[in-house]
Amino acid sequence: MTTLKISGGTIFDPANGVDGDVRDVWIEEGRIVAPPGDPHQRADKTVDATGMVVMPGGVDMHCHIAGPKVNAARKMRPEEKRTSPPVRRTPHTRSGTTGSVPSTFATGYLYAGLGYTTAFDAAVPPLAARHVLEELHDTPIIDKGFYVLMGNNHYIMQQVRAGEPERLKAYVAWLLNATCGYAVKLVNPGGVEVWKSTGGDARSIDDPVEHFGVSPRQIVRDVAQAVDRLGLPHAVHIHCNNLGLPGNWQTTLETMRALEGHRGHLTHIQFHSYGGDPDDQATFHSKVVELVDYVNSHENLTVDVGQVMFGETTSMTGDSPLGYYLHKVFGRKWFSADTEMEAGCGIVPVEYRDKSLVHSLQWAIGLEWYLLATDPWRIAMSTDHPNGGSFLAYPEIIALLMDRGRRRDVVQRLPAAVRDRCTLADLDREYSMQEIAIVTRAAPARMLGLTRKGHLGPGADADITVYQPDDDIQRMFELPRYVIHGGRIVVDDGEIRSSEEGKLFHVAPGYDEACVPDIREWFERNYSIQFRNYPVEAGYLHEHEVVAGRDAGC
Amino acid sequence: MALEITLQTPSTIPLEVDAIGFEAVRGQSPDDVKRTLVQRGNKQTPLGEFFDVQGSADDDEIVWSGDCANVKRIGTRLAFGRMRVEGNTGMHLGAEMTGGEIVVEGNAGDWAGAQMRGGSIRIRGNAGHLAGAAYRGGRKGMSGGEIIIDGEAGNEIGNSMRRGTIAIGGRAGDFLGVGMIAGSIFVFGEAGIRQGAGMKRGTIGLFGGERPPEMLPTFKAAGVFQPTWLRVYLRELRARGFAVPGELLEATYRRYSGDFLELGKGEILVPVAA
Numbered sequence: 029m030t031t032l033k034i035s036g037g038t039i040f041d042p043a044n045g046v047d048g049d050v051r052d053v054w055i056e057e058g059r060i061v062a063p064p065g066d067p068h069q070r071a072d073k074t075v076d077a078t079g080m081v082v083m084p085g086g087v088d089m090h091c092h093i094a095g096p097k098v099n100a101a102r103k104m105r106p107e108e109k110r111t112s113p114p115v116r117r118t119p120h121t122r123s124g125t126t127g128s129v130p131s132t133f134a135t136g137y138l139y140a141g142l143g144y145t146t147a148f149d150a151a152v153p154p155l156a157a158r159h160v161l162e163e164l165h166d167t168p169i170i171d172k173g174f175y176v177l178m179g180n181n182h183y184i185m186q187q188v189r190a191g192e193p194e195r196l197k198a199y200v201a202w203l204l205n206a207t208c209g210y211a212v213k214l215v216n217p218g219g220v221e222v223w224k225s226t227g228g229d230a231r232s233i234d235d236p237v238e239h240f241g242v243s244p245r246q247i248v249r250d251v252a253q254a255v256d257r258l259g260l261p262h263a264v265h266i267h268c269n270n271l272g273l274p275g276n277w278q279t280t281l282e283t284m285r286a287l288e289g290h291r292g293h294l295t296h297i298q299f300h301s302y303g304g305d306p307d308d309q310a311t312f313h314s315k316v317v318e319l320v321d322y323v324n325s326h327e328n329l330t331v332d333v334g335q336v337m338f339g340e341t342t343s344m345t346g347d348s349p350l351g352y353y354l355h356k357v358f359g360r361k362w363f364s365a366d367t368e369m370e371a372g373c374g375i376v377p378v379e380y381r382d383k384s385l386v387h388s389l390q391w392a393i394g395l396e397w398y399l400l401a402t403d404p405w406r407i408a409m410s411t412d413h414p415n416g417g418s419f420l421a422y423p424e425i426i427a428l429l430m431d432r433g434r435r436r437d438v439v440q441r442l443p444a445a446v447r448d449r450c451t452l453a454d455l456d457r458e459y460s461m462q463e464i465a466i467v468t469r470a471a472p473a474r475m476l477g478l479t480r481k482g483h484l485g486p487g488a489d490a491d492i493t494v495y496q497p498d499d500d501i502q503r504m505f506e507l508p509r510y511v512i513h514g515g516r517i518v519v520d521d522g523e524i525r526s527s528e529e530g531k532l533f534h535v536a537p538g539y540d541e542a543c544v545p546d547i548r549e550w551f552e553r554n555y556s557i558q559f560r561n562y563p564v565e566a567g568y569l570h571e572h573e574v575v576a577g578r579d580a581g582c
Numbered sequence: 583m584a585l586e587i588t589l590q591t592p593s594t595i596p597l598e599v600d601a602i603g604f605e606a607v608r609g610q611s612p613d614d615v616k617r618t619l620v621q622r623g624n625k626q627t628p629l630g631e632f633f634d635v636q637g638s639a640d641d642d643e644i645v646w647s648g649d650c651a652n653v654k655r656i657g658t659r660l661a662f663g664r665m666r667v668e669g670n671t672g673m674h675l676g677a678e679m680t681g682g683e684i685v686v687e688g689n690a691g692d693w694a695g696a697q698m699r700g701g702s703i704r705i706r707g708n709a710g711h712l713a714g715a716a717y718r719g720g721r722k723g724m725s726g727g728e729i730i731i732d733g734e735a736g737n738e739i740g741n742s743m744r745r746g747t748i749a750i751g752g753r754a755g756d757f758l759g760v761g762m763i764a765g766s767i768f769v770f771g772e773a774g775i776r777q778g779a780g781m782k783r784g785t786i787g788l789f790g791g792e793r794p795p796e797m798l799p800t801f802k803a804a805g806v807f808q809p810t811w812l813r814v815y816l817r818e819l820r821a822r823g824f825a826v827p828g829e830l831l832e833a834t835y836r837r838y839s840g841d842f843l844e845l846g847k848g849e850i851l852v853p854v855a856a
Contacts, residue, residue: 106719360721 261477296334
């Protein structure tokens with residue numbers, strides 16, 4: 029058994045209550061172990077981290093890095109690929125392209141180079157699961173998984189309308205098994221189906237979904253209940269209706285209420301925290317204060333931010349009507365897709381400009397969320413990569429959170445109305461190193477129910493990032509000194525040293541087999557492929573692990 | 583004396599010489615220039631493996647000679663100075679250039695002057711496809727400067743161009759000025775089909791061909807006139823040694839406006855037969 033010791037580092041391990049203590053971390057066979065009783069025992073290899081900051085590897089719980097939508101975006105942005113620095117081939121790495129939608133191998137290297145060791149793709153239509161698994165297999169180093177789109181799934185809406193919670197629960201479990209997915213994702217529940225059938229959208233959480241006789245509220249409530257009854261490790265992951273529209277905060281608040289106490293994760297909450305008149309962009313303002321109060325006082329809720337950063341990026345979403353909306357706003361090229369009984373997709377290149385009042389407010393609203401949330405364990409860092417910006421912007425966000433002067437410098441160059449329409453200019457809070465460790469690794473790992481991620485206690489996966497302290501916080505987090513994944517040093521001083529595969533995390537909840545014939549009958553009546561070809565075979569999985577649920581149901 | 587770069591050993595694999603710009607080679611000796619790494623396929627190689635180099639670029643002039651038909655990216659991102667190609671050149675001649683002058687005595691490959699922002703390109707032979715165009719996925723093609731082609735040109739000339747002038751002495755291929763945002767394209771030979779498809783603004787002059795060009799149904803005939811500005815342009819071209827038939831200076835032109843699938847503020851001018 030080989031042992032690795034990271035010696036003398038300043039440890040930030042919030043899950044275990046370690047806040048800047050100088051300690052050694054011992055690793056054996058890819059896991060963190062308690063220091064040996066004998067103080068003279070030597071490790072097979074020692075990394076001297078004296079004076080350095082040691083944290084668990086970063087966990088990105090919401091990004092878009094694999095599957096047909098990402099591939100469509102890659103093909104759609106040759107102009108960006110042409111001008112973005114390429115990843116060169118080395119003895120340890122394949123070549124790749126970057127830009128807002130990096131190629132598969134480059135995605136793994138870039139995440140690892142940033143000190144992130146786990147990432148979850150947040151929107152996969154079940155029919156695309158095989159493709160996603162193959163792309164994730166080609167996304168090296170990081171551990172990963174994906175969420176399965178269910179908010180506009182015809183069978184789910186039929187069971188909601190029929191008042192069949194058992195069938196709904198069985199279908200959710202069956203679908204997670206069939207796709208090897210990790211969690212349930214709702215994207216604009218019901219609204220995408222309205223778009224697909226009429227070209228419209230669900231404008232309120234109580235709008236009926238034509239032909240199905242259900243409302244977004246019913247879908248949210250019943251699916252959240254099914255997820256809780258299945259005891260899945262992660263709560264239902266919700267992209268609310270009306271993303272990006274002024275006045276959408278009421279939809280967001282109603283969505284939180286629709287959970288009726290069930291666990292729910294509200295994703296890229298920044299995009300859903302807007303006041304104003306939906307037909308008048310000039311009225312756009314922040315409603316974070318109202319929403320954050322509700323989240324602060326409801327323990328069943330968690331959020332990730334979806335921070336907007338200024339610059340060019342690519343919006344890719346399962347929210348087809350949103351894709352069309354962005355196409356009209358930006359006047360740029362647009363991709364739209366319809367995945368049979370399951371989902372939709374929209375892709376549009378976008379540019380967030382600091383001269384734009386709306387874009388500036390989006391940037392400020394994201395930061396308001398971080399700074400007003402009282403419990404860092406229920407808020408995770410994200411840019412909704414690449415929708416709000418690339419995951420490569422995380423160090424810059426960290427710097428903004430830890431340095432109020434830096435925030436104010438940016439606010440100074442934004443349109444003056446930003447100061448009147450949100451509270452950011454009044455917020456003095458600065459994140460501590462420990463709070464950064466929470467929102468970037470410990471909290472997302474806990475929200476995901478990954479008990480071996482996001483901490484450095486005995487038994488944890490040895491995913492560790494070692495940073496060299498720097499007066500420039502952004503630079504410190506951009507260039508970790510070491511990144512360790514599964515006990516192996518994968519990044520040393522900015523260079524990739526190993527290109528292992530990384531592991532897939534998925535769930536395998538149990539379900540009532542008696543429900544399958546009904547699923548099959550519906551499936552064979554509607555789908556373009558054979559039922560037996562639908563579930564992902566075990567052979568498609570490479571290194572993988574089934575994550576246990578929060579109770580015996582999963 | 584100019585810096586003279588002569589191809590001695592032709593390569594079947596294209597050579598990409600965008601590293602040979604004035605900023606890089608000014609003040610360098612021929613041997614220094616020979617050591618400059620250029621791209622050959624997926625590998626970098628010293629220029630001197632394929633080219634002989636004489637003189638210096640201190641006078642801001644570079645002359646390329648030998649058959650450079652397989653040499654790409656001559657003058658790419660040129661900002662000042664003059665480059666002369668005594669024979670043919672490969673793809674991406676003067677692409678993304680912002681200033682300076684390039685003269686090609688022979689033919690040029692595809693993408694000549696693609697996304698250029700300023701300066702001038704003169705091609706005395708033929709040009710390939712997509713001269714002055716936007717690269718795939720890009721939002722705008724050339725946005726300044728001029729491309730004058732004495733011979734023929736391929737398809738999609740001026741694709742999505744935003745500003746500037748393109749003149750073609752001979753035939754032009756299909757989709758001339760497709761997606762044009764603004765600027766001017768003049769063709770003195772026969773043009774292919776679907777010229778101006780998707781154009782928003784700008785002017786396309788179709789001055790040659792034995793038959794009147796077939797317009798897309800999304801263009802509307804909008805009268806006849808004698809545009810004074812066109813006479814100024816044509817005289818300027820003639821002053822540069824470009825062959826402009828005398829009758830065009832006094833001709834009356836039929837104007838077709840379009841493309842009404844897009845903004846519809848573009849125009850195609852066709853001389854009315856006397």
